[in-house]
Amino acid sequence: MSDVLLETHRVSIAFGGLKAVQDVSLQISQGSLTALVGPNGAGKTTLFALLSGFLTPDSGSVRFAGQDITRCAPHETARLGLTRTFQVVQPFGAQTVRQNIAVGAHLRVADRSEALAVAEDVAARVNLRALLDKPAADLTVAGRKRLELARALATRPRLLLLDEVLAGLNPSEIEEMVPVVKKLVEDGVTVLMIEHVMRAVMRLAEHVWVLAQGQLIASGTPGEVTRDSRVVEAYLGHGAAARLAAQEVQA
Structure with missing residues (x-):
């Protein structure tokens, strides 16, 4: 049995004349903690929307646990076990933390008291x-x-698709969140995270995919992708890789 949990094959979507995601093919293994990185506007959140059913690709396919979910709605992908967070957090402000978490629990649990009990357990995690x-x-x-x-x-x-769960946090808050994310994988949840905090990515991710202008330009371990000239160019601009190499020679 394959350990590939999520797989995309040449997934693409355009908005008007803008190709937001172009021919993206990737695989996420069961039990892994993987990062999707890239400069602002690279198409990372759009790709998350395609994976989770909030958008339908113009072409290509998405498979989860061996099942084609390319045209499944978000509630259908969630029932199958694929859930995402959002970069802009919008809780039900008037409700308590317990009540907010119980909303998620009701996907699997009908009884209200049981959902509230699940909320307490999850809050502890x-x-x-x-x-x-x-x-x-x-x-x-x-x-x-x-x-x-x-x-x-x-x-x-x-x-679990985590969309910039560390964004907006100060260094000490990031330090507190990193072990929480790591523990998810230890508890059996596969994680794919979009993240700009590269220090955390280096500590957390086993494998990194790099997206730029809607296209995958590199993949590998965190150390490998940070040394890739294509990645340096995507983040720092044309000619940056050559300039950095020259500086190292001079040093």
């Missing part, structure tokens, strides 16, 4: 137990990020 009865509107940015993660975890995903 992301260090939110002390805030369970606090209104979501009163949370800090870091608290909201944890709540977004908790709501997704409550759906019991096999694959």
